[in-house]
Amino acid sequence: MAIINLRNMAINQSGTIVSVKVGGELGRRIREMGLVPGTEITVKQRAPLNDPVALRVMGGTLTLRNNEADYIEVEVAS
Numbered sequence: 001m002a003i004i005n006l007r008n009m010a011i012n013q014s015g016t017i018v019s020v021k022v023g024g025e026l027g028r029r030i031r032e033m034g035l036v037p038g039t040e041i042t043v044k045q046r047a048p049l050n051d052p053v054a055l056r057v058m059g060g061t062l063t064l065r066n067n068e069a070d071y072i073e074v075e076v077a078s
Helices: 024-032
Strands: 002-005 014-020 040-046 053-057 060-064 072-076
Touching: 014 024
Parallel strands: none
Antiparallel strands: 002 072, 014 040, 014 072, 040 053, 053 060
């Protein structure tokens, strides 16, 4: 198992969130969206310039900008 940044995940790659490395308002907002350690996510698609990224989380679709995805570390199968 490898730990990578959410921004570096490929389309259709899945993993489990290990940590959210930001505090303050941005950290609170990310956690309120359900992106907390232990949550399984799948990258579904990216916009033409790779920003934003669409994620499958708990049966729903969520989009994040790359500057938000930079703070999320994910454990993926190598």
